[in-house]
Amino acid sequence: MLKRVLSTMQGRGWVEPDRCRERAIFLTAGNCLWMLLFDEGRRHTHVKFSTCICLCREAQLHSSAFQAYPEWVPRPIGNLHEPGLDMVVSQAVDFVPPRRDRLLATGGPIGRQVLEYFEAGHRASLPGGVQAPGRESLLNAMVEYFRDRNPRASSYLSTLVDDSVQLAACPARLQHGDFVFNNLGDSGGRLCIFDWEEFGVVDLTGFDLYTLLFSLDQVRTWHASRASAELAAFVTKACQALQMDLPTFGALLPLYALVFRYLKRNFGPSVQQRADEAVDMLLRERVTL
């Protein structure tokens, strides 16, 4: 498998042969692998590959994300779709995981760039040939999914489908879709955003803000009005950047939580359990506009 990946990359000129010697290979608990190529300890190329799923859509979405947000998205190099092998190759970024407190610090470079990313949401568009699912389609799929698993959630979603007042208050902007802590990096003060495979699946403004807060264990804190001054300031500024008011964001939290849970429907039980806990808490204590 690896020989074929490397010979393809060299054959297509995506990497020079003498820069393939140092590599780390990462196995996910899903259906893809990824590989980092190094040169004297510095990453230079990132490869995601799979022998069992098509990565064409992900390659297209990554390219679109790079066009929309070149300052934060790694540069795409190439992609391949052949029988038995799919690859997406991009420039690797030397980064460290951002410090959690700095992500929400509106005065620091990383927190400021997160807000700039939210503000720049209008730049995003899907590539030709990739259709946005649309809210109604997404909600209907979710109603079906939750019907037996969580009747309360299904009922809440049905209400939203029938009465679109709340949804109309939420501007439509394409979201990253998995804007969690683990998909962000700090490259010498520059924010890096990875993993664009869910890009455009959701167009509910504020969803990325929810997923960020969720991944930082801050949803409950904020929802229960126990937020620190820093967190409150961050959410307020984020909503301003998103051009949505704070009560609307608060009212839509259960929907964001359900969408996130739905997108994680193929993930492991620990992820689903965490998402379910947020869903239950937000549905129980939900506020309406």
Added chain:
Amino acid sequence: MPPREVGTAAEPAAMPDAPLPYAGDDDRFSLLYRLPSDERMTGRACIVRSGTDGRRLDLQRPSDVVDRARFESEECDAGRWAVVALPATLDPLTRELSGRLLSRAVERLLPGGALVGHVRHRHSIRNMARRWLVRSGDANAGWATGALRRQLLQAGLADVELYYVRPSIDSPLALVPTTPAAANAVFSWSIRSARGDHGRLGYWARRLVTLAGAGWLLQDTILFWGYRAEC
């Protein structure tokens, strides 16, 4: 596992639940062993067991499982296997026996065939502690990367590669190169990414070890592979 085609539409309603072929620990363990082999190369695989490792190893090609003694003694033609797998097979063996087994395995590979296996890392803190405290009865105390590479080259393998397996061979998630600069970059990043997985003390102990450039002390297993030269 049947292939899944997602298509080009970002249509969640139409997207079937994705198969997760690498979700289980054994699935990823098998995947490690499939990485070096060329799936376009036909031929059988031989899994040589030491008798201690009973895990399922699926090489996704016709495979024979034999114990070490039979593999060494069996009268069979050289150049028979596309892949020979040695899952922990070398661990209980002396260097001399390991060398003999490796040479025999290389002889029995098809030209271009892959030899792949894993061994205990001699210089991991856990393995050193195990040796000193438990007084393990194994003849081989584990392998250092340099000695293992030399042994594999002496056996006649080409394009030899060694990796540390993180976090463990029982639940593998990453292969880390053994070259110091790249290894340290990965160790440092991995530990910072998994900060929540360790207590404060454990996290800082690991950070300090990697900052000192000694992340390899935390790696218990080495995965290796190499190829029989083409004729």
